[in-house]
Amino acid sequence: MTQTGDVIIIGGGIHGASLAFHLTRKGIKPIVLEKDFIASGATGRSSGLVRMHYDLEPESRLAWISFNYFRHWTDVVGGESGFRRTGFLQFVKPEAIENLKANIIMHQRIGIPSFLITGDDVGRLxxxxxxxxxxxxxYEPESGYAEPSICTSSFLEAAREKGAQLVQNCKVNKINLSGDRVTGVGTSLGEFSAPVVVNAAGAWAGKIASMVGLDFPLDTWQHDTMFIRRPDALRYDHPTVIDFPNSMYFRPETGGLTLVGLEDDNPIGESPESDSETAKPGFVERAIDRICIRIPGMDQGSLQSSHGGYDGITPDQRAILGSAGPEGFYLECGFSGTGFKIAPAVGACMAELIVDGDAQTADIKPFNPQRFTEGEMLVGDHSYENIWR
Ligand SMILES: Cc1cc2nc3c(=O)[nH]c(=O)nc-3n(C[C@H](O)[C@H](O)[C@H](O)COP(=O)(O)OP(=O)(O)OC[C@H]3O[C@@H](n4cnc5c(N)ncnc54)[C@H](O)[C@@H]3O)c2cc1C
Known part of the structure; x- marks a missing residue:
């Protein structure tokens, strides 16, 4: 028997969950279809950094609006987010200092607590x-990190309380059309019908888009991280950091751990079904070398664990948000390794776009799916170039 909903969301990651939450706040009852279990994709592997420092104003705005959710999660969403304030530091190479200054001015203009500090100040922090x-x-004193899997389950729990349905172990195999409109999907558990279908399938989004004949430049991006146990001498937490000079980011984790990820050598185009239970050979050695450059005392630390994950990536390393292809088909994907922290605001905007025809919470037009064919790739006014190299 065909099950019917107002909207079908393909993917039970943070974006499918945030959209479901925001749709239910507008009286819409979506069905979330997830081929495995919630947060089993990029979301469950995410490092969870929550910062507003971007070189593109629309992204900083989305992160800033989202920050209000992380800061007041229990009141705004209900449940927990695991948000922890650690402070955030952005380091850049000397040739990018003028861009750093300009970006901080942009952040301050839109209200983000962001400051230029000296190397001596870094030493004090x-x-x-x-x-x-x-x-x-x-320096962003309010920023930190949150727990992506917990955020996903609390978004979905709040959505289900208001009529959303979640179906796990349900793989979408085809998208049904009548003329030039979507009518539903065919899945491993049968047919589901709805006049709107949203592609929130992360690293699998290119495959879903191709089911309606769309050929987007949506690739896959693989990324490894490791947890290192800090030695006793470094037991006090440190801020969360993006360290461009060392092509690395790192943040503290409870229990005296530090999480480290690298910005280079993240393979593009692999199958997202590949093994990511452990990091690729050579990653841990490279990551240890880098973290020991920034925190020399880490040479006394020990490896706790490592793993990988897959996200969808676009040529300008920015999301795809909007409608394309048959009527009723929407894309919320291509988050290019930085999509967790903006998920609350993106879900609000996409719900507005689907229900009201336009996003009010923030301007998401710059992320429109048509930009690639129209040659309007997104570049910051004071760009640091691509984050992933
Ligand atoms: C290792 C790693 C570290 C990261 N660190 C950060 C960070 O610090 N900060 C940050 O902001 N971002 C970070 N990101 C990026 C961020 O995690 C992702 O952008 C975000 O989680 C994407 O969420 P999503 O819901 O779009 O995709 P996903 O979480 O991948 O969810 C998509 C879901 O769709 C399901 N699906 C796919 N195909 C089908 C189908 N045919 N039928 C049904 N279901 C289907 C999948 O099983 C999956 O669960 C990181 C990503 C990785 C991999």
């Missing part, structure tokens, strides 16, 4: 850091 190469840095 993080005495264990090597900082001879840091003349100036950006």
């Amino acid at each position: 993080a005495p264990s850091f090597y900082r001879e190469d840091i003349e100036l840095a950006a």
Whole structure:
């Protein structure tokens, strides 16, 4: 028997969950279809960084609006987010200092607590850091990290309380059309019908788009991270950091751990079904070398664990948000390794676009799916170039 909903969302990651939550706040009853279990894709592997520092204003705006959810999660969504304030530092190479300054001015203009600080200030915030190469840095005292799987389940729990349906172990195999409109999907558990279908399938989004004949430049991106146990001498937490000079980011984790990820050598185009239970050979050694450059005392640390994950990536490394192809088909994908922290605002905007025809919470037009064919790739006014190299 065909099950019917107002909207079908393909994917039970943070984006499918946020959209479901926001749709139910507008009286819409979506069905979320997830081929495995919730947060089994990029979301469950995400490092969870929550910061507003981007070189593209529309992204900073989405992150800033989302920050209000992380800061007040229990009141706004219900349940928990695991948000932890650690402070955030952005380090750039000397040639990018003028862009760093300009981006901080942009952040301050839109209300983000973001400051230019000196290398000596960095030393006061993080005495264990090597900082001879840091003349100036950006500092966001309110930022930190949250727990992506917990955020996903609390979004979905709140959505289900208001009539959303979640179906796990349900793989979408085809999208049904009548003329030039979507009518539903065919799945491993049978047929589901709805006048709107949303592609929130993360690293699988290119495959879903091709089911309606769309050929988007949506690829897959693989990314490894590791947890290192800090030695006793470094037991106090440090801020969360993006460290462009060392092509690395890192943040503290409870239990005296530090999570480390690298910005280079993240393979593009692999199957998202590939093994990602452990990191690729050589990653851990490279990541240890880098973290020991920034925190020399880490050479006394020990490896706790490592793993990988897959996200969807676009040529300008920014999301695809909007409608394309048959009427009723929407895309909320292509988050290019940075989509967790903006998920609350993106879900609000996409719900507005689907229900009201236009997003009010923020301007998501720059992320329109047509930009690639129209040659309007997104680039920051004071760009740091692509984050993933
Ligand atoms: C290792 C790693 C670290 C990251 N760190 C950060 C970070 O620190 N900060 C940040 O902001 N972002 C980070 N990201 C990026 C962020 O995690 C992702 O952008 C975000 O989680 C994407 O969410 P999503 O819901 O779009 O995709 P996903 O979480 O991948 O969810 C998509 C879901 O769709 C399901 N699906 C796919 N095909 C089908 C189908 N045919 N039928 C039914 N279901 C289907 C999948 O099983 C999956 O669960 C990181 C990503 C990775 C991989």
